[in-house]
Amino acid sequence: MKGVAFAGKKGGTGKTALSHALALGAAWQGAPAYFMHTDDREPLHVNGRPYAYYDARNPKTLETLSSTALNNDGLFIIDSGGNRPEFDRWITKAMDLVIIPFMPDPEVVKTNLDHMKRLEEEGACNVRALINAYPSNRIEREYVKQFLADIPEEKIIGYVAKTEAVRTLRMDDDPTFKTPVTRVNNLSRKLYFTVKDAVEMVATKEGASQEAA
Ligand SMILES: Nc1ncnc2c1ncn2[C@@H]1O[C@H](COP(=O)(O)OP(=O)(O)O)[C@@H](O)[C@H]1O
Ligand SMILES: [Mg+2]
Numbered sequence: 001m002k003g004v005a006f007a008g009k010k011g012g013t014g015k016t017a018l019s020h021a022l023a024l025g026a027a028w029q030g031a032p033a034y035f036m037h038t039d040d041r042e043p044l045h046v047n048g049r050p051y052a053y054y055d056a057r058n059p060k061t062l063e064t065l066s067s068t069a070l071n072n073d074g075l076f077i078i079d080s081g082g083n084r085p086e087f088d089r090w091i092t093k094a095m096d097l098v099i100i101p102f103m104p105d106p107e108v109v110k111t112n113l114d115h116m117k118r119l120e121e122e123g124a125c126n127v128r129a130l131i132n133a134y135p136s137n138r139i140e141r142e143y144v145k146q147f148l149a150d151i152p153e154e155k156i157i158g159y160v161a162k163t164e165a166v167r168t169l170r171m172d173d174d175p176t177f178k179t180p181v182t183r184v185n186n187l188s189r190k191l192y193f194t195v196k197d198a199v200e201m202v203a204t205k206e207g208a209s210q211e212a213a
Contacts, residue, residue, distance in 0.1 A: 001069050002199050003095035005078035007088065007127075010111045013101040014132040018160065018191065019079035020169035021184070023051035025192030028185065032074030036062055039081040047176040059087070066094055075195075092124035097199050101132040101160075102151060104144035113150060125209075126202045129155045130194070133162040157201075158194035163187050 004022065006015040019035055026033035027050035036056040037043040043055040056062040062078070069076045078091060092098055098119065100112050112129070119127050129151050135141050165184050180188070 001072045001074055001076050002097070003066060003070075003076040003078070004097045004099060004195055004199065005080050005091040005095045006099050006101060007080040007091060007115075008100040008112050009115050010108050013103050013108055013112070014160070015101060016079050016170050017166045018099075018101055018130070018132060019077050021166060021188040021191050022075065022195055023077050024049075024169065024180065024185070025188035025190070026075045027051045028189055029192055031192075032072060034065070034069055034074070034076050036065065036076070036078045038062060038078055038087070044170070045172045047173040049173070049177045059090075088119060089122060092119055092122070092126065096126060097195070097202055098124065098127045099130050099157070099195070100127065101130050102148065103133050104131070104135075104147045106147050109147055109150055116155070125206065127155075128157045128198055128202075130157055131159045134159040135162050157198040160191060161187060
């Protein structure tokens with residue numbers, strides 16, 4: 001099992017939405033997915049989703065779940081609250097990849113780049129950026145590019161299209177989960193492949209630097 005955490009101090013960048021989307025994308029590809037809710041907020045009441053959803057706000061629960069899950073196939077996904085340095089240190093060690101979602105917004109970019117830098121100064125080598133809510137319109141894209149220009153190219157693992165319907169993934173299922181609309185399914189599947197590739201890249205890089213050492 002591979003471990004992936006969505007992190008970043010800034011709220012509202014899509015950590016929760018993308019954690020669900022990734023779990024869904026994995027499930028649609030037949031890979032088991034385990035969603036870890038670690039935010040202070042109350043967990044959702046989820047019904048009938050094709051992936052497992054755990055209340056892992058207690059660090060002990062999270063650690064137990066992660067050590068158990070490592071022996072299984074699939075993806076272990078942490079939706080991180082983002083403002084706990086000790087937790088950050090744990091996820092950078094325990095997870096294969098830490099993803100910081102960036103919304104095209106100057107303040108988000110600045111805060112998240114600072115966070116990324118801090119994690120790397122503390123020894124993390126598996127932190128990557130994912131551009132979220134990327135406009136599909138060409139003119140709008142040109143406009144947001146100026147906000148994203150400070151993010152080092154080699155750190156960006158991919159782009160997630162701006163898709164309002166992803167909000168449905170962050171809502172309680174009342175009474176049960178309905179199949180998401182096609183754009184959400186497509187986004188989820190694409191995100192799964194983006195993350196899968198990034199996990200493999202990081203592993204290859206780590207392997208290579210270990211050999212060189
Ligand atoms: N790709 C996207 N396109 C459009 N809206 C998005 C996208 N990703 C997230 N959002 C919206 O942005 C808001 C914040 O997302 P959320 O996942 O709650 O962020 P976080 O967990 O980082 O606080 C929500 O309203 C969510 O629906
Ligand atoms: Mg959240």
